[in-house]
Amino acid sequence: MKKKIILVISLVYGSLLFGQQKTFTNPLLPSGADPYSTYHNGYYYYTHTTGDKLMLWKTENLADLKNAESKLIWTPPAGTPYSKEIWAPEFHIIDGKWYVYFAADDGDNNNHRMYVLENTSKDPFGGKWELKGKVAAWPDRWAIDGNVFTYKNELYMIWSGWEGHTNSQQNIYIAKMKNPWTIDGKRVLIAEPTYAWEKQGDLQDEKNPPHVNVNEGPQYLEHNGNIFIVFSASGCWTDYYALGLLKFKGGDILDPASWTKHPEPVFSGSENNGVYAPGHNSFFKSPDGKEDWILYHANSNPGEGCGRKRSPRMQKIRWNADGTPNLGIPVPENERLAVPSEH
Template identity: 75%
Template sequence: MRRKLLLLALFVFAGMFAQKKTFTNPLLPSGADPYSTYHNGYYYYTHTLGDKLILWKTKNLADLKNAESKVIWTPPAGTEYSKEIWAPEFHIINNKWYVYFAADGGSNNQHRMYVLENKSEDPFKGSWEFKGKIAAAPDRWAIDGNVFTYNNQLYMIWSGWEGTTNGQQNIYIAKMANPWTLGSQRVVISQPTYNWEKQGDLDDPVNPPHVNVNEGPQFLQHGKDVFIVFSSSGCWTDFYSLGLLQLTGPDLLNPQNWKKHPDPIFVKSEANGVYAPGHNSFFKSPDGKEDWILFHANDNPGEGCGNKRSPRMQKIEWNKDGTPNLKIPVSNKEVLPIPTE
């Protein structure tokens, strides 16, 4: 009897261990615009919460629901950045932590990008100093800032308006003089041109009246190949998807050096029950051998841009021509192995 109980305990333990090596999407019940940073053996994860910035800490992104978390910043009331805090990203630059986010004072027309700095090696410790607004010239509506280093130069890419009214969202790029200041004029490197970048419902009184959307740009490098993956069409539609820009020349500020691929690279899968996949980021497995995508999506059609969007992740591959192969969004029923350790 004792032997049977011991075998049963070992079987249960083995099952628990095996379960930890696999996962199913979504990672959390809700969470748009997911982003993670890997540092000293831990993933530091965040997503849009609207009224605050929260950081999660875990060794395994597939186990986010059990991760340690902390509110690291709540905006002061009555400022231009008190409300609608969107798409935060945490970065380590020159051994300091920075968080970039978009926010406004209560009107979407006021959206601009802002940055905080923390000099502590541990982002859960130290203090987060508000460094201010990151504004281009001219200073226009801006969201979804992503910061990266290429050839020892710091850059920012983001989604913004050309003018002062809500007409269409383009992808812009500029050099940075330091982690909180742009050091060049903004340059537009992508505008909505294909039908898959213009899907939306002009008759919807709740959502903005434009459908020409390029947003959520993310830098991606594989060997010598450089890409920007971006989200397209209205997030309130099931046609929200990912497009691809590819660098073809040495100067990132030359729009002619960015080639847009004619078809989206990641779209909804009705067969798998995944709708409006978009606003992604990328990360590597702990051993550095695998490339993964983090993205949000809905489980059902017509769920729009609200809190039903949930974070998911899946492994990506690379095509023979060097471009990323994101495949199709996997079903919530599909059991996946965790990133290799």
């Protein structure tokens, strides 16, 4: 009788443990804005904004991010143009080398620019991270949220920037790159806030002027030959923060006329689900390469703004009949989701 009881208990415990391993709930961490991951040799290398340094996490399962190995990659030297307000880092593998792109300033937001570090080691937790310098286009203006991608064997960068020297509007720009740390030529404007849902920024204080129109956090996305840029719109300090979509129609990728904007946001907050201001996302595939997932940050309550209450979350996305991404609705925090497929 004891053996039967032990067997039953073992089976129940094993079933529960198996279930815990195969499902998860959001958020992945208590805090972490601007989440980004890179999949390499069976591991996800994850990062998010910390503000004063660059951190990297390593895990086989992003759903188990809270137990991931982590390492301090880089701390900026004090008193430099890139020593403060380090935002939206992204780790990329280009030509067999690791690069991390990030925005930073000297403590004055007007001086925000993009920078890049290089590591020639195959293991980003090893080797040495060296500053390659500022990544700037012409004209050299305020710039954040750089994302790099390869199109027809050429490297490009997209980012959010100001037209001039004042904080009145954030646009999406694109430029070709000579190499991973040098932009080739002028920047090209491909999107600016035009719809009402991109112009919500009514918090009035010195750091966030009223009515700031925002397009930021651009992310390249390709599926079945279709190319998109998903971006964040409106002020992150509002509950209106949401994701918009640009579609590449073909032709010259540096031609503004080659891009069209979806008239409505493609991913917004859900009061019913208790998820507010979802934004600054990235994308990743499941370990078996069969599923597409969105990684994003959001708040659990209204009015929590751009602070440290933003937490990383993820959910599977699908594709519409016309080839556009269907990001769905942010899932509630108590909803159990299956982990990304492994086989």
